[in-house]
Amino acid sequence: MLVRRRLAGAGAVVALVAVASPWVAGSAQAQGEKVLRAGVTQELDSLNPFITITRVGTDLTRLTYEYLTTYDPKDYKPVPGLAEKWETSADKLTWTFTIRSGVKWSDGRPVTAGDAAFTFSTMMSNKDAATANGNFVQGWDSVTAPDDRTLVIRTKQPRSTMLALDVPIVPKHVWEKVTDFKAEPPLPLVGSGPFLVQDYKAAQFIKLTANRDYWRGAPKIDGLDFVYYKNVDAEVQALKKGDIDLMSRLVPAQYDALKGDPNVRLNTGAGRRLNEILINPGATSADDRPIGDGNPALKDVRLRKAIALSIDSKALVDKVWGGYAQEAAGYIPPGFSEFHWPEKQKFDPAAANRMLDEAGYAKGADGVRADLQGKPLRLRLLGHAGTNLDEQASKYVTSWLKDIGIAVEPQMVADQKVNDATTGANFDLAFSGWSANPDPDYVLSLQTCGARPNADGKGATPDSFLCDPEYDRLYTEQLQETDRGKRVELVKKMQQVLADRATLVLLGYDNPLEAYRADRWAPFQTQPVDGGVIMNQQGYWGYYSAERGRSTDAAASASAGGDGGNTGLIIGVVVAGVVVVGGVVLLVGRSRRRGAADERE
Amino acid sequence: MTDFLAPVEESIAEAPPPSRGGGVVRYLLAKVGGAVMSVLMVVVLGFFLFRVMPGDPVSIMTRGRPVSGAQLAELRGRLGFDKPLLVQFWDYLVGLVHGDFGQSYAFNAPAGQIIGERLGPTVLLSGTAAVLAAALGLWLGAKTGWHRNGPLDRGSSGVALVFWSIPPWWLGVVLLMVAGGVFPTGGMQSPDSPSAFFPHAVDVAHHMVLPVLTLVLALYGQYQLVMRASLVEEMNADYLTTARAKGLRDELVRKRHALPNALLPTATLVFLHLGMVVSGAITVEAVYSWPGLGQLTAEALAAKDLPLLQGIFIVLVIAVVVMNLFADLLLRVLDPRVRAS
Numbered sequence A: 001m002l003v004r005r006r007l008a009g010a011g012a013v014v015a016l017v018a019v020a021s022p023w024v025a026g027s028a029q030a031q032g033e034k035v036l037r038a039g040v041t042q043e044l045d046s047l048n049p050f051i052t053i054t055r056v057g058t059d060l061t062r063l064t065y066e067y068l069t070t071y072d073p074k075d076y077k078p079v080p081g082l083a084e085k086w087e088t089s090a091d092k093l094t095w096t097f098t099i100r101s102g103v104k105w106s107d108g109r110p111v112t113a114g115d116a117a118f119t120f121s122t123m124m125s126n127k128d129a130a131t132a133n134g135n136f137v138q139g140w141d142s143v144t145a146p147d148d149r150t151l152v153i154r155t156k157q158p159r160s161t162m163l164a165l166d167v168p169i170v171p172k173h174v175w176e177k178v179t180d181f182k183a184e185p186p187l188p189l190v191g192s193g194p195f196l197v198q199d200y201k202a203a204q205f206i207k208l209t210a211n212r213d214y215w216r217g218a219p220k221i222d223g224l225d226f227v228y229y230k231n232v233d234a235e236v237q238a239l240k241k242g243d244i245d246l247m248s249r250l251v252p253a254q255y256d257a258l259k260g261d262p263n264v265r266l267n268t269g270a271g272r273r274l275n276e277i278l279i280n281p282g283a284t285s286a287d288d289r290p291i292g293d294g295n296p297a298l299k300d301v302r303l304r305k306a307i308a309l310s311i312d313s314k315a316l317v318d319k320v321w322g323g324y325a326q327e328a329a330g331y332i333p334p335g336f337s338e339f340h341w342p343e344k345q346k347f348d349p350a351a352a353n354r355m356l357d358e359a360g361y362a363k364g365a366d367g368v369r370a371d372l373q374g375k376p377l378r379l380r381l382l383g384h385a386g387t388n389l390d391e392q393a394s395k396y397v398t399s400w401l402k403d404i405g406i407a408v409e410p411q412m413v414a415d416q417k418v419n420d421a422t423t424g425a426n427f428d429l430a431f432s433g434w435s436a437n438p439d440p441d442y443v444l445s446l447q448t449c450g451a452r453p454n455a456d457g458k459g460a461t462p463d464s465f466l467c468d469p470e471y472d473r474l475y476t477e478q479l480q481e482t483d484r485g486k487r488v489e490l491v492k493k494m495q496q497v498l499a500d501r502a503t504l505v506l507l508g509y510d511n512p513l514e515a516y517r518a519d520r521w522a523p524f525q526t527q528p529v530d531g532g533v534i535m536n537q538q539g540y541w542g543y544y545s546a547e548r549g550r551s552t553d554a555a556a557s558a559s560a561g562g563d564g565g566n567t568g569l570i571i572g573v574v575v576a577g578v579v580v581v582g583g584v585v586l587l588v589g590r591s592r593r594r595g596a597a598d599e600r601e
Numbered sequence B: 001m002t003d004f005l006a007p008v009e010e011s012i013a014e015a016p017p018p019s020r021g022g023g024v025v026r027y028l029l030a031k032v033g034g035a036v037m038s039v040l041m042v043v044v045l046g047f048f049l050f051r052v053m054p055g056d057p058v059s060i061m062t063r064g065r066p067v068s069g070a071q072l073a074e075l076r077g078r079l080g081f082d083k084p085l086l087v088q089f090w091d092y093l094v095g096l097v098h099g100d101f102g103q104s105y106a107f108n109a110p111a112g113q114i115i116g117e118r119l120g121p122t123v124l125l126s127g128t129a130a131v132l133a134a135a136l137g138l139w140l141g142a143k144t145g146w147h148r149n150g151p152l153d154r155g156s157s158g159v160a161l162v163f164w165s166i167p168p169w170w171l172g173v174v175l176l177m178v179a180g181g182v183f184p185t186g187g188m189q190s191p192d193s194p195s196a197f198f199p200h201a202v203d204v205a206h207h208m209v210l211p212v213l214t215l216v217l218a219l220y221g222q223y224q225l226v227m228r229a230s231l232v233e234e235m236n237a238d239y240l241t242t243a244r245a246k247g248l249r250d251e252l253v254r255k256r257h258a259l260p261n262a263l264l265p266t267a268t269l270v271f272l273h274l275g276m277v278v279s280g281a282i283t284v285e286a287v288y289s290w291p292g293l294g295q296l297t298a299e300a301l302a303a304k305d306l307p308l309l310q311g312i313f314i315v316l317v318i319a320v321v322v323m324n325l326f327a328d329l330l331l332r333v334l335d336p337r338v339r340a341s
Helices: A002-030 A055-064 A113-125 A232-241 A252-260 A301-309 A313-320 A349-359 A388-403 A415-423 A441-445 A469-480 A484-501 A560-600 B002-014 B020-052 B057-061 B069-079 B085-097 B111-146 B151-165 B168-179 B197-234 B238-245 B250-276 B282-287 B293-303 B306-334 B336-340
Strands: A035-040 A069-071 A078-080 A083-088 A094-099 A140-147 A150-155 A195-201 A205-210 A223-228 A264-268 A273-279 A378-384 A407-413 A429-435 A504-510 A513-517
Touching: A035 A232, A055 A195, A055 A205, A078 A083, A094 A113, A113 A140, A113 A150, A195 A223, A232 A252, A232 A513, A232 B168, A252 A264, A252 A513, A273 A301, A301 A349, A301 A484, A313 A388, A313 A504, A349 A388, A378 A388, A378 A415, A388 A407, A388 A429, A388 A504, A407 A415, A415 A429, A415 B057, A441 A469, A469 A484, B020 B085, B020 B306, B057 B069, B057 B293, B111 B151, B111 B197, B111 B250, B111 B282, B111 B293, B111 B306, B151 B197, B168 B197, B168 B282, B197 B250, B197 B282, B238 B250, B250 B306, B282 B293, B293 B306, B306 B336
Parallel strands: A035 A223, A378 A407, A378 A429
Antiparallel strands: A069 A078, A083 A094, A094 A150, A140 A150, A195 A205, A205 A223, A264 A513, A273 A429, A273 A504
């Protein structure tokens, strides 16, 4: 009896829910607010702009706070943000920024140079405040604000990266009261960007409202919601159903499957990511002592070059990335076209074989060459288990290297293990990759002697363990070169040097795959304009451009959207009806039988 | 079992009332003591277990970020990694005594607070599913066991086996594809969920339908099969013949006599599973983006967030231990044989 009573209760709950479902589904649209809902898969670490280091967190700070400069949506060149103009002194050590007048914080107070000076000097003096962006103020001498519109920064050496300071400027009058810079700030955040964080539920959603007083003009929508999906398949369903409007991180199969959906428009463009295989060149620590257990044969640059020559990037682009990637060329990804070195990486196994023959790597009876000490050339290839690229590409790489007489043993392990092995140089070959920024300085710095770790494999973020005097000289020059044209030349030259040293071989640059509801939204501003992305930009352009409307090529069939909604409603009503009837039958049956049993007892 | 069960029951009924007071207290103390010991061992294990795992939390946290060596060292110091392991262990124990699990690396908040936030949704989802699955399973198990080899038995036992063998996440994805048009595709509430209690509850219930359904389908089979088997075992017992001889209707024989005895093994099973409720729905939480502990565990593992992992581990273990304790105590109430021993 107890069991049956519970069951009836459960039936009643389900019936209630089903009855309410069409009503709940309609509530989002009923309010008539223009809200863009974007799906995100990464959880937020913090809303504190001094602390947050996740992609989601940095996206939020870009939306909430204006920076001194931002990146042009056309081509990633630095353009005015809070600073409307700037100049450098003759010795290139003093930068004077003029802060835009008339910009207001969301609580109505004016934004001044004092806010910027406070932000930077706090990061210079407080270690907690330096957590996320401390590297930008390293090598600075002083920051001052002689008046409300003038910000003066003095650096110890000339720095070419001063227009690429990815530092959110925070309101002094709010943050000067803060004693613990690790703590979470109270909501709503006081900001100066196009959107302001209003509400946040961990692992559920982040709600932002449009900043009506935004200095570039109010956004054309009322709000922006980031909704969490832990599962990209569910996220695709949510997009098809209309629970979300915009998503990224599709895999090629999902992307292709959405091609037939009339309500969905797809977007793919140049990403920021470079994918590479590291070749351990006989790694050394910061104090020039050998570390790690890399195969010593790889110290020979001819062997490394032969390996690079045997990698067929085009095959990887076509087969692993389904065509949604670009072939390997320079180290800086092609989306950053200004700095990208466009010469394609060569694929020539015959030349690789010739090089190895000439260098004295003789082939044994089993087709495996011997190294110069006479030991068979066997290399480990470390990859991230469960990562599509690593799992699939490792098979191709193994067979390509077999063709030039090198035996490869792929080892797919947990991310953390790869991370430990590559920072401690315990690998022969390893899959790796980085997301580059509009300013190339950081990814370039990964290949300098200074990026090497201490003897324990800690204290730095090394990549390929290159330590090359020519590369380091060029690196220092580009960091001090404030003439952009000359700097671009230096950066391109560095990419040539990298290819020549062959401590890494590029695999290609995968394109982010995005999709949005074309029946509700006009096309978004991508970055870069030609072949760029909407989400995960270096700026707020994509979200800021959001506008209700229809994307032209989908408009013809977009009316299907309304039908879809009605179908859902009808199904909901039918399900509700069935459940209610079922529940009633169950209850009636139960009471009848109970009555009969009572009589007999 | 059937042969000796009835005599045992008789002997209990005829035995002089046992000296209850002392027995119960001793029994309680022994069980609670055992539970406390288990938790203490887990506290120690949790600390060292997660430190053996590969991965340096600092380099995982900063992966792909422009950071300098000085920043890395500063971070390491702040998280306490520059201290000897035993000192870290002592800090951890002192924190635990004060109810402090430490500060989560990945979420910039006290681990205890984060776990608290996620515990509710998990208990709501898995608890609802566990209760429904147990109710459905026991009910079907009783029906099918009583009418063994009838059409209902053959049909529903087959269906139960099928659902029991399907991986829950796969079932979840299929349900999502089929019914995602009517029910929400993920989460526990919509971003513009009304704040008033009743509409908000409806919104949450609406989000619960698919994940609960998935879990119920995945779980109810085991209850049904165990209940069915244990009822079948009781079927030929003499006391049932006696009951029938007294002229009781078949349904009453089932309810009053067969079911209570058949429920014993199933009740243990239910409680063991209730302990797992907290941890049990990781894959389903992933499919439906449910903001629960399962999700949090996955995140904490990926980030090697030691304080969070330790905290989750302790909470999960306490849930299992407490439920086992309940099962032990309940069994004593339900089963006279346990009291007698």
